Amino acid sequence: MNWRGFYTLFAKEVWRFMKVAVQTVLTPVVTAVLYLVVFAHVLEEHVQVYPGVTYTAFLIPGLIMMSVIQNAFANSSSSLIQSKMNGNIVFVLLAPISSLEFYLAFVLAAIARGVMVGVVLYAVALGFADLPVPHLGMLLAFGVLGSGLLGALGLIGGIWADKYDQLAAFQNFLILPLSFLSGVFYSLYSLSPFWQTVSRFNPFFYMIDGVRYGFLGVSDVSPYQSLWIISLFFIAISVVAWFMIERGYKLRR
């Protein structure tokens, strides 16, 4: 294991997004707060999803997790596509860094950005609602696994895409709909039976539901079931991402 090489690549990926923190950390926080202000203002008096839980308190965990996973995806995918388009991906490919080290560095950096966005958003959201964390372990598990999963998916998207618009399509037609239709703004049980069944095939639903359990102690499905499902997805997506790197798909001609 080239530990130093792995750590350097990880540190470089973190350093990269920190150099443009306004764009990579603050902007998603502002966007999420705008969602919070608008939806909470409109629905606070009219909707109560769980007994004793305000709509704002219901909304915040979902918004946090949606921001976490979207930014985790953006981190690995945008870094890769930029490196490919600029050609500077060769600097990593020329180095004695294994496919596993490559995968881990990118995914851990994606987790770092996702978690950082989540923490900042949580701090801001404290101004809108009381947010105790009764199940911190669960919250961390879902935060790390969810952002790891999206980081790995970002690797796949970044490697697969040859142009920025292909990656944008990946993001706009896959990531965005799955995250918006994952129960961030509503409970699964508010949907018709058909859409409830469809939602159960959306892995993002389990991430949002699990994080909500971490914050509120209530969820639509068992958090342990969600944890299992997310773990399986994480492993499956990771294997695909690692395999693409190992084979040099669209990286080593």
Added chain:
Amino acid sequence: MSAVSMRCWRGDMDAVTIAHLHKYFGTVHALKGIDFTIHAGEFFGLLGPNGAGKSTLINIMAGLARAAGGSIQVHGHDVVKHYRKSRMLLGVVPQELVYDPFFSVREMLRLQSGYFGFGRENYPWIDELLTVLNLQDKATANLSQLSGGMKRRVLIAQALVHKPKVLVLDEPTAGVDVELRQALWEFSSRLHKQGTTIVLTTHYLEEAEALCGRIAILDQGAVVALDKTSVLLDRHPYRLLCLTTQSATVTVPAALAPLVLSQHGRALILRLHRSQDPVSDVLDSLRNAGVQIQDIQLREPKLEDVFLHITGRGHA
């Protein structure tokens, strides 16, 4: 030849061993069973027209591309099976002026050093590289702010950051000004004298002629010539007889007409075969035809002539 390279020639390990190398791009057979060895300490030239397979060969050597068959070893380490060791021994200066726009020159060099497993202990070497390549003033500049020549220097520094034994320069002087080209020649010669094996691909044949001890010429994915530069030059059967005539309107005898390469005003250039066209016979024929000669120059073949002859792009 330097003392170090002489020592290496006498039996040290080969620097790069290429065996039965094949590569396809779709139906195009880009490399057709390449076989040759680059000795440790050599300054080796890899020449060929566009599309000959030079960059593909270098990319496979560097791990940027995968071969369909065959192998490359760097100091005995297979570039696929033992990629960590082979990459530690190899530094590559890519042809394109690529850079990471997020980082400064020094940051980029430190990151590259880290990828190769080095930490702070390598910082003095990075500073030395910055000095040697005249990049001290640009150390904190973002790479996007640098000129093409400066970016080329940074690429060379990045390739050397882990002190490789073999340095591959893929068209390093393409698009750089004369001054920088001279500086790069001197720098690569100095590295070579210090014992680094240099593999150079270039379109500037005078560059290869001046620097390389041995040259391989690739054409359409195959090695069409591989020898010492001096031997390649000797193998070329032609030389040029450059004459200045007294009159601008001379008529060359019909027997010599096939030898005329060009005739502009008083300048007449004939291409002579070493064994078939003795200079004295040609001059006698011209004098007998009444051609008055004011000046005579005999030009030995240049690598460019050899290259054109071997790749079939010349007149021969």
